[in-house]
Every structure is written in structure tokens, then in C-alpha cells.
Amino acid sequence: MNRLWALITFLHSLAGPVTMLLYPLYASIMAIESTSRVDDEQWLAYWILYSFLTLVEMLLQPILEWIPIWYDIKLAFVAWLVLPQFRGAAFMYETFVRENIKKHGLLDHVHHQNKSPPHGKGKNKFVDFITPKKGEHEAS
Numbered sequence: 001m002n003r004l005w006a007l008i009t010f011l012h013s014l015a016g017p018v019t020m021l022l023y024p025l026y027a028s029i030m031a032i033e034s035t036s037r038v039d040d041e042q043w044l045a046y047w048i049l050y051s052f053l054t055l056v057e058m059l060l061q062p063i064l065e066w067i068p069i070w071y072d073i074k075l076a077f078v079a080w081l082v083l084p085q086f087r088g089a090a091f092m093y094e095t096f097v098r099e100n101i102k103k104h105g106l107l108d109h110v111h112h113q114n115k116s117p118p119h120g121k122g123k124n125k126f127v128d129f130i131t132p133k134k135g136e137h138e139a140s
Contacts, residue, residue, distance in 0.1 A: 016071065020050065020078050027082075038090075045093035046081055053078075 031039035081088040
């Protein structure tokens with residue numbers, strides 16, 4: 001029974017990093033390499049929400065230590081954000097983040113700065129700068 005409990009404990013501690021970091025990293029790379037905009041939105045939204053959750057968790061750490069199932073709640077919430085069946089990150093972004101940004105007029109400022117359409121997949125100056133042009137860096 002002790003070995004079973006040790007295995008369950010190990011799997012439980014491994015579930016967080018795999019669910020919160022490894023799978024999202026892999027899926028983000030696949031999203032960048034795909035031509036679909038839908039997966040880009042999902043994974044950008046995930047990283048925004050994960051960063052916010054991490055920040056809130058850092059600020060509320062003394063309180064969260066008193067909630068014994070906090071890690072399990074966080075794991076279930078992040079699984080909902082990550083799993084493609086739910087597209088929770090995109091839903092949360094559309095429902096809460098985008099609405100609050102619109103309410104404060106932050107999206108208008110961003111749309112005026114960009115010459116490309118707001119939902120287009122255009123490159124910005126930084127990406128152009130760091131991406132080698134065709135013919136550059138080739139051996140002579």
C-alpha cells in the first residue's frame with residue numbers, strides 16, 4: 001500500500017508541471033508553426049491567464065497556504081484552460097480579459113498603432129529585425 005501511495009503522490013506532483021507547462025509549451029510551438037489563428041489565440045490567452053494566475057498566487061501565498069486543496073483546484077482550473085475540448089483559455093480571454101480591456105479603451109490604442117487589421121497575423125518590427133531575411137547568414 002505504501003508503494004501505491006508513493007506512486008500516486010509522485011503522479012500528483014508530476015501532473016502540475018506537465019499540465020501547466022510542458023503540454024502548453026509543446027502546443028504553443030505547434031500553434032506558432034500552424035497557419036491557423038484559432039490555436040494562436042488559445043495559447044496566447046493561456047499564457048496571459050497563467051501569468052496572471054501565477055502573479056495572484058505569489059501575492060496571496062500566505063492566504064493560499066491555509067487552503068489545503070488549493071493545488072488541486074489550481075490544477076483542475078488549468079486543465080480546463082489547457083484541454084482543447086474546452087478551450088477554456090480562449091473563453092476566459094474573450095469573456096473577461098477582452099471585455100475589461102475594451103471597457104478601459106486599451107484595445108483602441110493598440111488598433112490605432114498597428115497598420116495591419118487587429119486580428120491579422122502580421123509581423124511587427126521586432127520580429128522582422130530578429131528574423132533573418134532570405135540570403136542573409138548564408139556561407140559565401
